[in-house]
Amino acid sequence: MAIRPAAEARFEFSVPVLVIGAGACGLTAALSAREAGAEVLVLERDPRPSGSTSLSAGLIPAAGTRLQHEKGIADSPEIFAADLAAKARGRNDPAVVRAVAEASGPTIDWLVASQGLDLHLVEGFTYPGHSRLRMHGPKTQTGADLEAMLLGAAERAGIDILTGASVEDLFADETGRVVGAGFRRPDGTAEAVGCEALVLACNGFGGNPDLVRRHIPEMAEAEYCGHASNTGDALRWGLALGAAAADLGSYQGHGSVPRPHSAPLTWAVITLGGFQVNAQGKRFANEMRGYSEHAEEVLKQPGRFAWDIYDARCEAPALAFHDYREFKRLGAIKEAGSVRELAAVTGLSEAALADTLRNVEDCAAGRAQDPFGRDFTKNPPLAPPYRAAKITGALFHTQGGLAIDAGARVLRPGGAKLPNLFAGGGAARGLSGPSAWGYLSGNGLLSAVVLGRIAGLSAAALVGAAAG
Numbered sequence: 402m403a404i405r406p407a408a409e410a411r412f413e414f415s416v417p418v419l420v421i422g423a424g425a426c427g428l429t430a431a432l433s434a435r436e437a438g439a440e441v442l443v444l445e446r447d448p449r450p451s452g453s454t455s456l457s458a459g460l461i462p463a464a465g466t467r468l469q470h471e472k473g474i475a476d477s478p479e480i481f482a483a484d485l486a487a488k489a490r491g492r493n494d495p496a497v498v499r500a501v502a503e504a505s506g507p508t509i510d511w512l513v514a515s516q517g518l519d520l521h522l523v524e525g526f527t528y529p530g531h532s533r534l535r536m537h538g539p540k541t542q543t544g545a546d547l548e549a550m551l552l553g554a555a556e557r558a559g560i561d562i563l564t565g566a567s568v569e570d571l572f573a574d575e576t577g578r579v580v581g582a583g584f585r586r587p588d589g590t591a592e593a594v595g596c597e598a599l600v601l602a603c604n605g606f607g608g609n610p611d612l613v614r615r616h617i618p619e620m621a622e623a624e625y626c627g628h629a630s631n632t633g634d635a636l637r638w639g640l641a642l643g644a645a646a647a648d649l650g651s652y653q654g655h656g657s658v659p660r661p662h663s664a665p666l667t668w669a670v671i672t673l674g675g676f677q678v679n680a681q682g683k684r685f686a687n688e689m690r691g692y693s694e695h696a697e698e699v700l701k702q703p704g705r706f707a708w709d710i711y712d713a714r715c716e717a718p719a720l721a722f723h724d725y726r727e728f729k730r731l732g733a734i735k736e737a738g739s740v741r742e743l744a745a746v747t748g749l750s751e752a753a754l755a756d757t758l759r760n761v762e763d764c765a766a767g768r769a770q771d772p773f774g775r776d777f778t779k780n781p782p783l784a785p786p787y788r789a790a791k792i793t794g795a796l797f798h799t800q801g802g803l804a805i806d807a808g809a810r811v812l813r814p815g816g817a818k819l820p821n822l823f824a825g826g827g828a829a830r831g832l833s834g835p836s837a838w839g840y841l842s843g844n845g846l847l848s849a850v851v852l853g854r855i856a857g858l859s860a861a862a863l864v865g866a867a868a869g
Contacts, residue, residue: 415595424452426826433857489834605827606633654696675711682753696794825852
């Protein structure tokens with residue numbers, strides 16, 4: 402992966418806007434640029450586009466949407482921006498937070514009304530850190546279906562997507578202006594395409610063990626459940642072009658990944674009153690701080706695992722998730738009609754489980770204060786039949802990346818813009834601040850889809866202005 406001099410470039414063809422990556426970010430950017438009148442080409446390394454999008458639950462938080470309005474939910478960009486800032490303790494970029502919050506609702510409405518995506522609003526529980534119901538996604542609540550919808554929209558828009566095209570080099574002049582990209586086909590054939598604007602939508606560096614070890618040492622030994630192609634290419638290209646990077650210690654972990662299935666078990670079961678215990682049958686942290694930072698807490702436990710403990714009431718909204726239904730089919734979700742049976746299916750101490758359940762019940766009834774600071778009073782105590790799932794903590798994707806402005810333009814260390822480079826999703830500095838504790842549920846797809854929309858429109862405007 403290198404930056405090569407523009408003078409070396411020999412392009413077979415050129416396009417106004419080139420997008421690297423065909424996940425949610427790249428496809429949204431391409432759709433946006435195409436709608437704005439720019440010709441677009443998307444280069445995708447894999448033979449079939451999937452990326453981090455297909456590994457997610459496909460849920461995008463957004464404020465002020467028509468779907469919220471139809472359900473009587475009062476939300477606004479201001480409320481959303483405040484939630485994002487609060488979760489990141491004010492250590493995310495306020496200008497980008499504001500721009501993303503303001504564009505989030507219109508982006509969802511555009512995807513539904515103009516691009517034909519069949520999205521719905523998730524109801525039944527509120528994700529930690531969100532003050533409103535604002536998660537939007539496919540009715541199956543799977544990222545694979547979101548990716549398929551976006552690919553369908555791209556096909557209807559006539560957007561060209563070259564798959565099996567692994568970008569290896571960018572060509573740039575002495576000012577940092579990117580003039581094209583060189584890519585290699587699976588048979589080893591090398592090709593090059595010119596461009597007037599480039600959108601980096603090829604995610605972060607979660608699939609690069611060396612970069613994870615350098616920037617996120619606490620997750621260096623954690624299972625990586627993200628896409629293998631997320632090897633930090635965008636970060637390396639950007640830095641080589643003179644860009645700034647920020648928040649490289651930020652990531653989305655998940656503290657509830659059933660062994661050995663490598664997909665997250667929805668935090669809804671915890672939000673509605675479930676909890677986690679370690680190998681001693683004891684709780685060990687406040688589960689409601691957030692599922693991302695909770696991954697590290699789980700990995701600190703003996704054997705690097707824990708058990709989710711919940712009941713049928715907590716399970717009800719989880720059944721809407723395809724992955725959860727698969728967990729049940731595969732036997733990852735254990736059921737127990739009593740504490741004794743719960744101890745038998747988990748192999749945990751019956752006395753310890755009974756003591757933990759009794760303590761949580763006292764907290765729910767207001768008779769005791771949780772030593773970890775969690776408020777259990779908003780939900781009734783758990784009741785049999787119980788559910789249990791053996792889980793671990795895992796890394797899903799990184800949240801730090803190239804510094805950008807509110808228009809998704811990549812910035813130099815002093816704040817100057819690179820001439821024609823844009824970034825979104827995992828390629829860009831996200832909305833989560835410097836660490837895992839700043840990750841607000843859905844921030845990954847929020848930065849992918851909404852920053853993809855902003856980047857595509859900005860790139861189209863740039864090439865349009867140049868043509869004018």
